[in-house]
Amino acid sequence: MFTDWSEALEAESLPLDPTTEQQLAAAARATAHHSHDKHDLGLLLDALGLPTDPDTLTTLLPLIPETGDTPVKTTPAPALETTEPIDVPVIPLPGAHPVQELLDWATAHPAAAVRNRAARITADLAELTERRDTEAAQHEAEQKVAKARAELERAQEELRTVKAGTRTTAAAPTGARxxxxxxxxxxxxxxxxxxxxxxxxxxxxxxxxxxxxxxxxxxxxxxxxxxx
Structure with missing residues (x-):
């Protein structure tokens, strides 16, 4: 209990979630460190549900690493949520990539909304990867079929040429009737x-x-x- 009325009034004016904006700012900075350019930054911020207004993008642009630099890893600020983590299956992407690192961060995030978004993004990426591989295999098979068809047509043309030459050779000689x-x-x-x-x-x-x-x-x- 407060012993002074002025202390109670001062406490009453304090916000109930003083670190929410700090968390969002820290997440936005971490996203910027893992981005390649402004377009990439906007996509990642939108995927994680973070603000994408022009002022925010302008503030975060200096944090994007130069080409060839190693992205700076930051530790996300602790969240105030006390909900238990939910078990969300995440399909890991092959190879080390800034997007994969960002998804790993989002998967381990204490906020359920962030974890669920990471799971959906990972599932979409896995589906796109499977479709890309399927279309690549189909394209390769079509090229093989086209090549085989061209070789067959060339062989048939050579056969027709040989047959025509045989008929010409067997034509009437000088003493033909x-x-x-x-x-x-x-x-x-x-x-x-x-x-x-x-x-x-x-x-x-x-x-x-x-x-x-x-x-x-x-x-x-x-x-x-x-x-x-």
């Missing part, structure tokens, strides 16, 4: 020469009349000797 007479060019030339020499009218080009071909064949038949 032409036209519907079934005779070679050399035979037709010989028939024309014979026909002209024997008084037959025949053109220098084109088809040789069938009657002249038959006369040529009759004149060039080998006589068969009769057996005595």
């Amino acid at each position: 032409t036209g519907g007479s079934g005779r070679t060019r050399e035979e037709l030339a010989a028939i024309r020469s014979w026909a002209k020499a024997n008084g037959h009218q025949v053109a220098d080009q084109g088809m040789v009349p069938k009657r002249i071909q038959e006369a040529y064949d009759t004149a060039h038949q080998t006589p068969v000797r009769e057996n005595g």
Whole structure:
């Protein structure tokens, strides 16, 4: 009990949570030490439910470490909450990273709201990581299929080329038979020469009349000797 009325009045004017703003300021400074730039700082502050107004960001910008510097670790101020910590499963992210360190800090925070937010963020990051890996595997498989299809089409084209070359090689040689007479060019030339020499009218080009071909064949038949 107060023994002096003035002391009671003075005590009555004191705030019930004098360290709440101090806690928020300490958390904001810790976040700034683990940020890469202003954009990163704004995202982290919003994820942890801390103020993101322009004045706060301007105040915290000098605390962002330079590129290549080791982030400064700070010990969060003790909280006034007396609630028992809840068991929140947290999936650790691979590798040492400022975001992971910040999540570790938030996971161990005595405030249940901060711990729950850290758990949700960790679960979202794990889901995004799984989706990224799945899409990467799908993209790799699609590239393999496209490569195999291209190789197959190239092999089919080579096969068609080989077959076309075989048909060209097997085409009619110099003595091939032409036209519907079934005779070679050399035979037709010989028939024309014979026909002209024997008084037959025949053109220098084109088809040789069938009657002249038959006369040529009759004149060039080998006589068969009769057996005595």
